Amino acid sequence: MTLQEIGASLAGSQGEADTPAKQHLMQIRDLDIHFRSDDGGLARVVDGATLTVGRNEIVGIAGESGSGKTTLVEAILQIVRFPNRETHGQVLFSTRAGKQVDLMQASDREMQRLRLDEISYIPQGSMNSLNPVVRVGDQIVDGMVAHGTNARQAKRRVTELLDRVGLEPKVARLYPHELSGGMKQRVIIAIAISMEPSLIIADEPTTALDVNVQRRIIEMLARLRDEMKVSIVMVSHDMAVHAQLVDRVAIMYAGQIIETGAVRPIVRTPMHPYTFGLMAAIPSIDKPRTRLDGIRGSTPSPRNWPAGCRFHNRCPNAMPICTSVPPLLAPVTPGVRQTVSGEIEVHSGREVACHLYEESTPDDARVGEGAR
Ligand code: SF4
Numbered sequence: 001m002t003l004q005e006i007g008a009s010l011a012g013s014q015g016e017a018d019t020p021a022k023q024h025l026m027q028i029r030d031l032d033i034h035f036r037s038d039d040g041g042l043a044r045v046v047d048g049a050t051l052t053v054g055r056n057e058i059v060g061i062a063g064e065s066g067s068g069k070t071t072l073v074e075a076i077l078q079i080v081r082f083p084n085r086e087t088h089g090q091v092l093f094s095t096r097a098g099k100q101v102d103l104m105q106a107s108d109r110e111m112q113r114l115r116l117d118e119i120s121y122i123p124q125g126s127m128n129s130l131n132p133v134v135r136v137g138d139q140i141v142d143g144m145v146a147h148g149t150n151a152r153q154a155k156r157r158v159t160e161l162l163d164r165v166g167l168e169p170k171v172a173r174l175y176p177h178e179l180s181g182g183m184k185q186r187v188i189i190a191i192a193i194s195m196e197p198s199l200i201i202a203d204e205p206t207t208a209l210d211v212n213v214q215r216r217i218i219e220m221l222a223r224l225r226d227e228m229k230v231s232i233v234m235v236s237h238d239m240a241v242h243a244q245l246v247d248r249v250a251i252m253y254a255g256q257i258i259e260t261g262a263v264r265p266i267v268r269t270p271m272h273p274y275t276f277g278l279m280a281a282i283p284s285i286d287k288p289r290t291r292l293d294g295i296r297g298s299t300p301s302p303r304n305w306p307a308g309c310r311f312h313n314r315c316p317n318a319m320p321i322c323t324s325v326p327p328l329l330a331p332v333t334p335g336v337r338q339t340v341s342g343e344i345e346v347h348s349g350r351e352v353a354c355h356l357y358e359e360s361t362p363d364d365a366r367v368g369e370g371a372r
Contacts, residue, residue: 031089060246120192127184137172182213254310261350269341327360
């Protein structure tokens with residue numbers, strides 16, 4: 001997708017200001033996910049992630065491969081249970097019964113109930129995980145029966161679920177090899193919504209699909225949000241997918257969230273140099289043909305993140321302070337601001353972790369710093 005197509009996708013989306021505050025469905029608070037290796041080293045795959053998901057809201061998580069996106073969402077669901085995992089922080093989820101559960105402390109039994117019943121997960125490449133020797137309808141029924149639905153009732157719901165994802169009733173009788181990639185992904189989404197969850201976490205659900213099928217899947221997810229009043233966490237490396245679907249987006253780099261806010265201003269006028277680099281790597285059909293400005297270098301290892309700002313050795317705007325003081329993810333004061341995208345009007349709800357903006361520099365590092 002080109003910048004022009006992204007711009008067209010954004011034309012009908014929310015204004016520059018952040019989306020209105022929504023009641024929180026899930027709050028991720030200062031979440032660390034580290035892995036201890038046999039030699040005593042520590043891979044800090046996710047560090048201090050803080051993010052909220054409102055009811056009926058679509059929140060995107062973007063970033064390069066290796067930025068920690070998938071580890072973050074797998075930890076929410078407690079499906080990465082490596083014995084060498086060390087977690088700190090909270091993931092507070094509001095259940096249908098009105099209880100607030102910290103998913104990091106929930107028992108196996110409680111997590112089993114919450115998964116699919118209240119939070120469903122569409123993992124990366126899941127369209128290839130359908131059982132090749134079981135008919136599609138039976139696979140949809142199996143998930144519901146495993147979560148306590150009566151088999152007869154579950155069978156009755158198959159046609160309705162297929163219809164919700166735009167598939168004909170006859171698809172229930174087919175085997176996965178008789179479906180296209182887009183149809184398989186729709187079946188996976190039918191399974192994901194079968195228990196009417198309040199949150200769907202989808203990890204790269206459109207990757208490996210052609211752009212037309214991708215667009216139809218995105219439209220379907222947007223429709224399901226409206227019809228079912230469900231919240232969605234969309235993980236994708238593709239900013240075009242976020243531009244088309246999400247309300248707010250969190251950009252991850254090297255295990256940390258480095259910029260968040262309403263999707264439109266982040267895509268149009270990024271404030272963090274990394275986000276700026278991501279957007280600059282998207283081709284434009286208006287401008288003369290030139291080499292695309294990618295982000296130089298590659299993501300460092302989680303066992304050895306650089307000191308200070310983890311992006312400093314790739315950042316064209318790096319300053320002396322960046323090599324030693326980690327910037328804080330801080331709300332940006334609204335108003336006209338000088339940014340890497342030029343002078344822009346910043347609205348509330350924008351957060352960034354970069355010393356170019358004084359809010360991100362800890363107080364004790366500002367005093368007599370003079371390095372900026
Ligand atoms: Fe670049 Fe410094 Fe901002 Fe990091 S803190 S993104 S190195 S300017």
